[in-house]
Amino acid sequence: MTIGGDGRILKHVLNDVADLDRVFHALADPGRRLMLERLGRGPASVSELGKPLSMSLAAVVQHVQILETSGLVRTQKVGRTRTCSLNPATLRSAERWMSERRGLVERRLDRLGDYLAETDDPAAPAPGDQA
């Protein structure tokens, strides 16, 4: 396990547009999201990940590769078994991109809401008036 590597991966994803492309593309498939939901409960082998999905092992492997390339999943091969685990740092960096955009809009809507609430009250001073 390379907990120390998270910082590097996080920086990498935030700096590179193509990395965000890969993360969101990986998340856009319901089968891959099912795999991530399973990995949320703990590491799993490739065949375990494929069990609830009605697809060939080759297709499962391909999905795992897309998840690994995106940085959402790390894999480690011991003997004949490849164990997958979810990399929370990659999810976090994609969430940050989203929450930054959302935050700007929400703050503006809040200010608009405050302004409308004030102007609804006929006793309230008009914007720009000194209290």
Add this chain to the structure above:
Amino acid sequence: MTIGGDGRILKHVLNDVADLDRVFHALADPGRRLMLERLGRGPASVSELGKPLSMSLAAVVQHVQILETSGLVRTQKVGRTRTCSLNPATLRSAERWMSERRGLVERRLDRLGDYLAETDDPAAPAPGDQA
């Protein structure tokens, strides 16, 4: 503006797998993310959204339609101008899906870190021992 509609859209996105597909697919394109970054700063017309992108107006319109279908963007046509705005509720519901998965893994890694820190200290009691 239908602020009251956010709750409905939020519920909708969280309940439907295909909705998350559409949101993450919409986010997977760098041009569409540039449009969302612009809309983070405030509403804009379709032609304003297309300005920094070297593509035809038809291509811009197509991207806006993908963003609108995903629920990430709302549009309103007044006269000949279609004004786009970012819908923070859709971003929030996709972020929630991600943060729920991430939270499970982070809590498990924290517990593992605590356990390793304890077992690194030779004076610490073994797990399961009473203090």
